[in-house]
Amino acid sequence: MAVEVQYYVLLSMALFSIGLFGILTRRNALLFLMSVELMLNAANINLIAFAFYHGNLTGQVFALFTMALAAAEVAIGLGILLVLYRNFRDVDVTVPTTMRW
């Protein structure tokens, strides 16, 4: 028999926590972006595992849409990052402090 679903959920939760940890600790905006990708992938693991568990394909199709959205988000994010780099010469999220955080 296949691996039970709760192990996949545990795996995805661990991945989610790691992504959150990365967001809390890293100051490089690129690393922030990568950590968000990890969290999105954690959600995808959940969706796929639950699709298998419930025996319907809703989760799988939604995971496909999630990938497209993640790609779109990264495109916009990198655009903002480039503008940020041009203005501040850095992609450190703590450097821009023209306003209070």
Add this chain to the structure above:
Amino acid sequence: MIYEQIAFALFAFITLASALGVVLLREPWHSALMLGVALLSIAVHFVMQAAEFVAMMQVLVYVGGVLILITFAVMLTEREDATDDTETNADEVVQT
């Protein structure tokens, strides 16, 4: 089938280890590489859950598209010297 459990454990370990690598490695470039490993091993999990098509898309879209884009941005925004990170880190430690 014990093989499936072994495969799951192995790839779960790879996924988590490379995810930790993403958040812990100092160089953004290394992190991007580890992200690629993590994404590929997640694709293996997808295959084990009967989602072959999604796994394929994971490889094509994520690894082939998003990761390349991120790597590109890493190269574009790279700081000239890598010692800076250490310096500011030390600075931070002193402050806190």
Add this chain to the structure above:
Amino acid sequence: MAIFELPGWTALAPAVLLAATALALFVIDSISPTTTNRGLLAGTATAGSLAALGVAVWFVLAGVGTPTIDGGRGVIDVLGNQFVVDQLALFFMIVITVVTALVTVASYDYMEGHAYQAEYYSLVLLAATGMATMAAANSLVTIFIALELSSLPSYALVAILKDNRGSVEGGMKYFLIGALSSAIFLYGISLVYGATGHLQLETIADVIGNGDANDYGGLLGLGILMLIGGFAYKTASVPFHFWAPEAYEGAPAPISAFLSSASKAAGFVIAFRVFTEAFPVARTASVIGVDWTVAFIVLAVVTMTLGNFAAATQENVKRMLAYSSIGHAGYALIGLAGISADGGALVMGAAMMHLLVYGFMNTGAFLFVALAEYWGVGRTFEDYNGLARQAPVACFALGICLFSLAGIPPLGGFWSKYFLYTSALDAGLLVVAAALVVNSALSLYYYSRLIKAVWIEDPVVERDSLSQPIGLYAALVVAAVMTVALLPMFGPVADTAVNAATAVLT
């Protein structure tokens, strides 16, 4: 009422019109990429949003979404129930399109000389499309994608002044918090899917209702908690509020108006729809063991208090308005806090009314800031001193908007807050009602401070006479006039809101 019967998908016409206008702007942009014909671009954008507004109003009057027993045409499902057009959707589509029209008119002057005219307007309309589809989305899939559709152009819009460090910084923070919260929201969706096996709101409610989800109470609760996080981001309420001051302050002022009015309303409509349709209070409480309205009571009180106290300490006008917009999100959250009580529909209707009135008065206030930025007078309260001497009309309009925001009778803001207050009392939310009163009193302090600066104080530096940009003036005056003109219509409109709330609650 209509002579001929339209096909079902046309019920989404407001959103489709907005998207079509955005695409038309793409075409204009690709035909002449360097066009400086601001009139054409702003005119197209405004015409598109006004057309969408007209269609939405027409649908309401024609009875789309009104239950058939009341002589209406019933709720219309589109594309396999992924979208639903009911009174709630149409009400918020009206709010969104009104704000979009005001913002595009104001941008005619504000974006003068800017390099990305066509892109700017198409991004505004794409974001508006996303918000309008959020109003109609009826499945967690479409909700999530529509949320992204409204977010992605907003990130670009906030950072569109690429040489301005404040704008870029605001855009970055908006994007980072947005990416984080959309990841959390998606994880919440995946957990809800895990607990119920569905993503379509009614089927989720069915699964919860017939007890199939009883084993997964923990997962469902965690998922709902994460969904609340996503809504909090979109509505700029605690705990994901801290992007708001930065993004609103850094963004071009019309965009601040757009985000703080339309985007917030769109966030509330999905919150209303998801929590009333997918997670019926009583059934969900028996599965997860907690009544989720408690979370909203806490969030409402904390959000309004934090927003108003932070606003009271600001020196920067735009930032003050940003914090006050967080405070108003707290008022609107009362609508979700009171759902479980008997008068739940009244509370939710009152919150919808408040969002409608807020759409006008808050847009007006931010557009005055846009006007000040256009003049280049500076950003703090002192910089605004004595503006009324040069621009009495604009300052009068500002006065109306601010007094309405503060809730001074007999303006629109007073009635919607009063309505909220009485319905919250009826629903037994004493703490929330008390917090509403205290915060309104506090907000009067900082709003009147701005009015005093503009009307009473002497200017710190002598200014030349100020220009009167026609677009900004028109949008500002219309916003103020509508804040007043809502008064005679308040009763019927409020009835519509309460009917819409009743329809989704039952």
Add this chain to the structure above:
Amino acid sequence: MTTKPRLRVGRVLLPGVLAVGLFGLMALIVLNTSFGGSQGFPESIAITSELGYAMFGLEELQSTAGSIPNTESFLAAFFLIAVVLDAALDGAIVLAKREEEGKPVVALPSQRDDPDTTRSATGRETAADGGSDSTGSVTATGSDADSAADSTTAGSGTDDTGGDA
């Protein structure tokens, strides 16, 4: 890139504890949930084609005998995501394009004397902390020297705030 991988430690204790705590909490919830066995998908059905039917809402094509039940139609989401990708394209173009004198340019930049010729830049710069005169205030965070070096080397390539050309 030639440096060997190094781990970052320090300054991560509190977030680390937080993340582990969050994981513990979520794991507790999962371990207390009793999952049954997975239903899985019937062997005889091509999942990829079912995915396609679901994505385009072709319900009559979804294989009837022993089909995969309860899959929703994603046609609406499909339309919507087309618009999303449009928006992403538009936004990315706006942000990544470079401009000089208020006009987008494609070539590598040349020197610029007055950065404030665009209307969008003037009038607002006053309050935005030092405006566009480049790296001055940024580098106050303790890395003056190397940022300055950075901007002289990289400045010729990507700078468009113009101050350090």
